[in-house]
Amino acid sequence: MKQIASGELIVVGTGIGLAGNMTASTESIIIQAEKLLYVVADVATAAHLEQLNSTAESIYSLYDESLDRIDTYYKMTECILDHVRAGLKTCAAFYGHPGIFVFPAHEAVLKARTEGYRAEMKAAVSAEDCLFADLGIDPGRVGCQSFEATDFLVYDRIFDPNSLLVLWQVGVIGQIGFRRQFPIGQNIEVLKEALRAHYPADHYVIVYEASVLPVCDPVIRPFRLDKLDPSALSPISTLVVPPLSSRRGPNIDMVRRLDIPERYILKRAEDPSLYDPAKPGALVNWPATV
Numbered sequence: 001m002k003q004i005a006s007g008e009l010i011v012v013g014t015g016i017g018l019a020g021n022m023t024a025s026t027e028s029i030i031i032q033a034e035k036l037l038y039v040v041a042d043v044a045t046a047a048h049l050e051q052l053n054s055t056a057e058s059i060y061s062l063y064d065e066s067l068d069r070i071d072t073y074y075k076m077t078e079c080i081l082d083h084v085r086a087g088l089k090t091c092a093a094f095y096g097h098p099g100i101f102v103f104p105a106h107e108a109v110l111k112a113r114t115e116g117y118r119a120e121m122k123a124a125v126s127a128e129d130c131l132f133a134d135l136g137i138d139p140g141r142v143g144c145q146s147f148e149a150t151d152f153l154v155y156d157r158i159f160d161p162n163s164l165l166v167l168w169q170v171g172v173i174g175q176i177g178f179r180r181q182f183p184i185g186q187n188i189e190v191l192k193e194a195l196r197a198h199y200p201a202d203h204y205v206i207v208y209e210a211s212v213l214p215v216c217d218p219v220i221r222p223f224r225l226d227k228l229d230p231s232a233l234s235p236i237s238t239l240v241v242p243p244l245s246s247r248r249g250p251n252i253d254m255v256r257r258l259d260i261p262e263r264y265i266l267k268r269a270e271d272p273s274l275y276d277p278a279k280p281g282a283l284v285n286w287p288a289t290v
């Protein structure tokens with residue numbers, strides 16, 4: 001039987017904002033770790049982690065303006081693995097969900113397992129989870145397509161404009177390096193042009209930022225697509241593109257093949273929110289006019 005080495009790794013997420021939406025089981029893992037490494041987006045969460053575990057150490061300092069971000073991510077992975085290899089019960093904490101747009105989190109789990117260590121990742125609240133709650137969007141109604149904005153452009157991702165589109169890292173499109181002060185909103189015109197191939201100029205899009213402080217409301221800023229203002233963006237902005245209102249009708253052949261009763265389709269067709277997302281209270285809770 002294969003021997004499991006003595007170090008271990010648990011990767012966790014602290015949720016969005018202050019530690020408020022961190023689960024009790026995540027907190028307990030953090031407390032019990034023999035070494036806690038972390039990358040979070042705000043000083044209050046960092047202070048909370050330091051208070052929970054005296055071994056806590058930020059690895060944010062590994063970001064280096066002279067390196068591509070991918071090289072920093074490999075350095076972070078190695079730093080995490082070094083503690084596991086030293087035989088420590090290691091916890092790596094990242095903000096949001098640790099498995100969503102966090103390269104070193106997945107890489108560290110993979111590498112640890114490859115080297116024979118026990119390693120797992122725990123789920124947590126992501127920015128997209130907050131988005132569904134704050135904007136009143138249920139992805140079960142029209143589906144949801146989620147892409148990293150640069151990846152979306154570079155790989156010409158195929159998507160359905162009749163379904164919801166969520167674009168992450170929209171404030172830092174095309175930036176492969178790390179800057180203490182990122183030039184925010186660069187290349188937004190390129191994204192607008194790509195989206196205009198699928199949506200009319202007056203289609204509404206939303207710049208969304210989940211609240212990171214309990215006293216603050218989320219940022220929900222609707223714009224006409226052609227008027228999307230780069231100055232509204234920050235490194236934590238996510239762009240929400242509601243579906244076109246001219247939703248495709250059902251594939252009747254498929255409905256029959258699945259033996260779905262006709263009344264199901266008729267009921268869905270009567271739901272106005274599926275067809276006109278620009279109406280207040282429908283699909284997305286934001287004003288119909290800006």
Ligand SMILES: C[S@@+](CC[C@H](N)C(=O)[O-])C[C@H]1O[C@@H](n2cnc3c(N)ncnc32)[C@H](O)[C@@H]1O
Pocket residue numbers: 016094095096097098099100101102125126127128167168169170171208209210211212235236237238239
């Ligand atoms: C490196 S990713 C980290 C995502 C994080 N792991 C999560 O689970 O939400 C950074 C991107 O996440 C999104 N993001 C992070 N914080 C956010 C917030 N407070 N509100 C909306 N989007 C956010 C933005 O698209 C941002 O560019």
